[in-house]
Amino acid sequence: MNFGNLALKNLWRRPVRTGLTVLGVALAVAVAVSLGGFNLGYKRAISNSIERLGFQVMIMAKGCPYEAATMMLKGGTGLLYLPEDTKAKIETDASVSSITPIFVGVAEKEASSIRDDAAKSFAIVNGIERESFVTMKPWVRFQGGAGYDGGRWFSDTAETEIVLGFEVAEYEQRKVGDDFYMTVTPNGAVAPVQHKFKVVGVLERTGSQDDGGVFVPLKTAQKLFGRANELTIVGVKLKEFSGVKLREFEGRWLKLPEVQVVSLEQVKGTLVSLVGTAQAMIAAVALIAVVVAAIGVMNSIVMSVYERTGEIGVMKAVGASRADIFRLVWLETLLLCVVAGAAGCLLAVVGSGAVEGVIRRLIDLGVSDSLVLITPALLGAAMLGAVVLGLVTGIWPAWRAASLHPVEAIREGE
Amino acid sequence: MNNLSPLISARSLTRQYRRGAEVVKALDGVDLDIRAGEMLAVTGPSGSGKTTLINLLSCLDAPTSGELSVAGRRVDGLPESELVAARRGVLGFVFQKFHLLPTLTVAENVELPLLFLRRPADRAETLRVLETVGLAERADHRPGEISGGQMQRTAIARALLAKPSILIADEPTGNLDKANGEAVIALFRKLVTETGITVILSTHNERHAAACDRILALEDGRIKTAGALHS
Numbered sequence: 001m002n003f004g005n006l007a008l009k010n011l012w013r014r015p016v017r018t019g020l021t022v023l024g025v026a027l028a029v030a031v032a033v034s035l036g037g038f039n040l041g042y043k044r045a046i047s048n049s050i051e052r053l054g055f056q057v058m059i060m061a062k063g064c065p066y067e068a069a070t071m072m073l074k075g076g077t078g079l080l081y082l083p084e085d086t087k088a089k090i091e092t093d094a095s096v097s098s099i100t101p102i103f104v105g106v107a108e109k110e111a112s113s114i115r116d117d118a119a120k121s122f123a124i125v126n127g128i129e130r131e132s133f134v135t136m137k138p139w140v141r142f143q144g145g146a147g148y149d150g151g152r153w154f155s156d157t158a159e160t161e162i163v164l165g166f167e168v169a170e171y172e173q174r175k176v177g178d179d180f181y182m183t184v185t186p187n188g189a190v191a192p193v194q195h196k197f198k199v200v201g202v203l204e205r206t207g208s209q210d211d212g213g214v215f216v217p218l219k220t221a222q223k224l225f226g227r228a229n230e231l232t233i234v235g236v237k238l239k240e241f242s243g244v245k246l247r248e249f250e251g252r253w254l255k256l257p258e259v260q261v262v263s264l265e266q267v268k269g270t271l272v273s274l275v276g277t278a279q280a281m282i283a284a285v286a287l288i289a290v291v292v293a294a295i296g297v298m299n300s301i302v303m304s305v306y307e308r309t310g311e312i313g314v315m316k317a318v319g320a321s322r323a324d325i326f327r328l329v330w331l332e333t334l335l336l337c338v339v340a341g342a343a344g345c346l347l348a349v350v351g352s353g354a355v356e357g358v359i360r361r362l363i364d365l366g367v368s369d370s371l372v373l374i375t376p377a378l379l380g381a382a383m384l385g386a387v388v389l390g391l392v393t394g395i396w397p398a399w400r401a402a403s404l405h406p407v408e409a410i411r412e413g414e
Numbered sequence: 415m416n417n418l419s420p421l422i423s424a425r426s427l428t429r430q431y432r433r434g435a436e437v438v439k440a441l442d443g444v445d446l447d448i449r450a451g452e453m454l455a456v457t458g459p460s461g462s463g464k465t466t467l468i469n470l471l472s473c474l475d476a477p478t479s480g481e482l483s484v485a486g487r488r489v490d491g492l493p494e495s496e497l498v499a500a501r502r503g504v505l506g507f508v509f510q511k512f513h514l515l516p517t518l519t520v521a522e523n524v525e526l527p528l529l530f531l532r533r534p535a536d537r538a539e540t541l542r543v544l545e546t547v548g549l550a551e552r553a554d555h556r557p558g559e560i561s562g563g564q565m566q567r568t569a570i571a572r573a574l575l576a577k578p579s580i581l582i583a584d585e586p587t588g589n590l591d592k593a594n595g596e597a598v599i600a601l602f603r604k605l606v607t608e609t610g611i612t613v614i615l616s617t618h619n620e621r622h623a624a625a626c627d628r629i630l631a632l633e634d635g636r637i638k639t640a641g642a643l644h645s
């Protein structure tokens with residue numbers, strides 16, 4: 001017989017009451033773990049969608065529009081350019097994970113479509129450095145199927161090879177091997193020049209601005225537009241993406257003259273406000289659950305102490321000190337909370353899996369990642385929380401039990 | 415301590431209770447000496463102060479005034495923490511209601527005090543003590559499965575296991591029928607004879623009192639008669 005053993009036996013005395021109390025705490029822990037797991041899953045989803053954007057930060061010339069619509073409206077005239085060595089400068093920043101230079105130009109296209117409303121249209125030409133662009137956007141794939149098979153990137157020096165974004169190819173009805181005409185007025189020149197390209201690949205839909213662009217090697221684009229050694233955008237992916245890191249990075253590079261650092265506002269907003277609100281809400285709900293459970297535990301243990309008044313008196317009579325009784329009751333509370341914590345963790349893991357399974361069967365989530373991400377660290381934190389809950393809620397009942405006077409206790413117990 | 419000096423000695427022992435504005439003198443100036451190996455009965459009508467006296471002699475309660483020595487140690491005026499130390503291993507208790515833990519077996523109940531005395535339990539020793547009280551074959555039963563007489567004998571075994579020099583019992587037969595009550599008194603007598611333990615018990619029952627070496631009759635917190643039945 002030891003204190004732990006005795007504590008367990010005492011708990012076992014009222015299996016229904018102990019069971020209900022354990023259930024209450026277990027549910028609170030399960031709620032906290034599930035919400036925490038949802039929070040983690042949500043954060044992961046956000047960081048994945050940030051991943052999908054490729055770069056999170058763009059370095060551009062001051063006053064340069066960067067949205068496709070703005071570029072179209074201005075017919076490309078609004079575009080401003082950076083010296084090509086800007087990329088090399090920014091590459092030295094320790095927080096940069098990857099970097100890619102992009103030249104953007106707007107070309108006119110002849111009405112090559114069978115659609116008669118497409119008398120004249122524009123194409124956004126992206127001059128890219130293939131290798132760093134692919135590193136930045138590793139998910140970009142070529143379309144397959146009849147007419148598209150064999151799609152590939154152009155060689156770095158190719159002057160007449162072009163890759164089309166999904167929407168451009170669809171709109172222009174182009175497949176691999178087809179010709180593609182573009183008309184460009186080079187910088188400083190008056191007369192437009194028509195160029196003929198061969199389509200070497202069509203990209204799968206990405207859901208981003210890339211779908212509406214065409215891609216040629218960086219050097220080719222620079223030559224086409226008569227702007228050697230100039231860039232439109234330097235795309236940057238940071239090693240660690242957070243509001244703080246972003247502001248630090250901005251602070252460092254805004255010092256360069258003629259440069260603006262454009263971070264994807266919606267990404268920053270999402271990170272800062274949405275996660276913040278969600279976390280506050282989740283914390284509030286979990287806190288309420290835990291407080292309710294704590295009251296339940298205290299009530300249950302105080303009741304059991306009250307019922308055992310006589311017994312506690314006898315234990316004191318036969319030699320138990322105040323500390324012994326305190327320890328015994330404290331241990332009972334702790335055991336109850338630890339068992340409940342473990343049950344709650346199990347419930348959260350099994351429960352969230354089951355709920356997600358049902359949801360997945362009903363609707364297509366479009367993501368393969370689970371919605372709720374329960375990590376060992378989260379479970380560890382939950383168990384630690386249960387231990388702390390036991391230690392804290394046990395103090396009051398244990399103190400009350402320890403303070404019972406043996407004579408009074410024995411009399412009351414009779 | 416030699417054989418001549420008493421094991422327990424009380425002088426002007428007084429215990430008052432406050433009941434609102436009123437002060438109740440539950441025990442009023444009791445003088446008492448108890449020798450080692452004695453079997454003493456405390457008798458008196460209900461409310462005469464038996465339990466109050468027993469609690470003081472057990473070091474479970476502190477006197478309002480007066481002097482009290484137990485096993486050579488002055489215990490009046492000691493705080494609760496030191497009273498715990500004073501009774502550990504010296505005093506064994508038996509209560510009218512047996513106060514056994516219902517989830518523990520008979521043997522585990524008997525061994526319970528060892529947990530608080532930080533002594534390891536020795537099942538062979540436990541069984542030997544259960545043998546003394548005639549319960550060896552009930553060791554693995556739970557309190558709910560044995561009779562009232564057996565529960566009281568379990569409580570006596572619990573009091574004996576730590577080998578106290580004094581066994582104190584407040585109305586140990588109060589909840590027992592005639593036969594079981596007499597068996598408990600006979601057991602006390604056997605223990606006194608065989609082990610030399612000192613037994614102090616309170617009782618309503620004159621036959622039980624008469625079976626002791628000496629009777630201390632209380633009335634309104636004072637000693638009415640104190641006489642040796644056997645010399």
Ligand SMILES: Nc1ncnc2c1ncn2[C@@H]1O[C@H](COP(=O)(O)OP(=O)(O)O)[C@@H](O)[C@H]1O
Pocket residue numbers: 431432433438439440458459460461462463464465466467
């Ligand atoms: N805790 C207490 N508070 C107030 N009065 C008490 C208390 N305990 C006992 N008394 C009173 O002291 C007197 C003696 O009680 P007690 O020692 O229990 O007598 P007995 O055991 O002989 O029946 C009684 O009048 C009782 O009401």
Ligand SMILES: [Mg+2]
Pocket residue numbers: 464465466
């Ligand atoms: Mg009494």
